[in-house]
Amino acid sequence: MGSEHGPRSAPHRSETTLRVNGKPHTLTVDHRRVLLDVLREDLDLTGAKKGCDHGQCGACTVLVDGRRVNSCLLLAVALDGSDVTTVEGLSGDGEDPHPLQRAFLDRDAFQCGYCTPGQICSALGALAEAESGHPSHVTDPGAPSGRPVALDRDEIRERLSGNLCRCGAYPRIVDAVQDVTGTGST
Amino acid sequence: MDTFAYVRAGSLAEAAEAFAAHPGARYLGGGTNLVDLMKLGVERPTALVDVTRLPLAEVTELPDGSLRIGALVRNSDLAAHPLVRDRYPALSQAVLAGASGQLRNAATTGGNLLQRTRCPYFQDVSKPCNKREPGNGCAAREGVHRDHAVLGHSEHCIATHPSDLAVALAALDAEVELYGTAGVRRVAAAGFHRLPGEEPERDTVIEPGEIVTAVVLPAATAGLPSAYRKARDRASYAFALASVAVVLEVADGVVARVGIAFGALAHRPWRARRAEEALLGAAPTPAAFERAADLELSEARPLRDNAYKVPLARNLAVDVLTRLVPDGPVPHEEDS
């Protein structure tokens, strides 16, 4: 197509610096590459999974600047300077799993486990959102603004609706998240 | 996906310049819809002009009592903002009724308005679609169109606009602020999106190169009772089959101000002006709400498989209107 001389001949790679689980990485990326692929293929962080690659399943969920997002829809070049946390970064340097990871184990909240890293990162983000007063679709509209929202089962189900589980482990996923909110029934 | 140039804009002027310098460029906000469409081959930009670093992420109270929402305010922050929740509940509710927590964290206010239809034929480059490729036909008209328009569609396109947020803005009399090389202009949110007519490829009245910089919520609807209700196939994380945003003020026993907008019925949020006119000055009874909704929806021209949307939308509107009447609804005429 002679695209060498067409509008697509402009440089299509750029340098981007991402801080991933506390460690800075400077990479030259093709503009088309999404964060999910960079994590999995360049940085060998294969915790985040590719389910749909279209923002529909949540398997690729990671935290960017502390907020949960679908890494399959984020162009790495546009994230230059961002802080990324993946499931690998949750337990810190120690051996101890993060309380959410512990709860998923204790509650046997998965079967194949493919959705689990996304579920856990999403739950982590959801807990922080509720703590900072973000309402959800099922929060009483009359609830006072800006106060932490208590997460009952309906709230957890609604807030995690962006994470699909083809094995249908939902009831135990809700159990596990509820354990961490401190309102779990035994 | 084709390769593309990437430009990070440091100012609005720089963004507009970069856009003009790259024919076939697109602005990049949260990217939740654009990047998806690029993966599908529906969008094939030669360049992305990244506007996410522009200083447009503030919610500001203006001296006239209106509230200016910067175009880069993320959907989740918009829905959680105390002034939005307290003054414009329908807007917060509409945003929370859409997408997922992850997507709302990435999606921007401006980008939400500019998202494209989820018509499956639009998203499939192997199928005819006048919106994607003007002149090559509409596969939805005779195809799977259960989710498609019942109002204002044309022979060329029966797509609906998927935004929840835009429906609330239309009902609340918000305005959309646009920056272009010719200056800054504001258009009514209810008139920002278009009907498909002869040009289904144009979703909005935005001119090439213009950037949505803000949405302005007026003082006139601040603090009035308002609500959003959405019907969908599952309880969460699905597009609307029908939805309604309502703002209603009752004074001295009659409707003093009313804004009603339907979602998922048309190529744009459908502001129900006829229903509003019928209600102004009337007693806020369920019967009056039913008559007004029926009057508005008498214009509907359902397709083979989506006639269900008409009673669904009607019942949603009557329910929300009834619940917004202060001190509960006035009893049904038959009951009194």
Ligand code: FES
């Ligand atoms: S892989 Fe990202 S949402 Fe499915």
Ligand code: FES
């Ligand atoms: S455990 Fe298999 S997909 Fe969730």
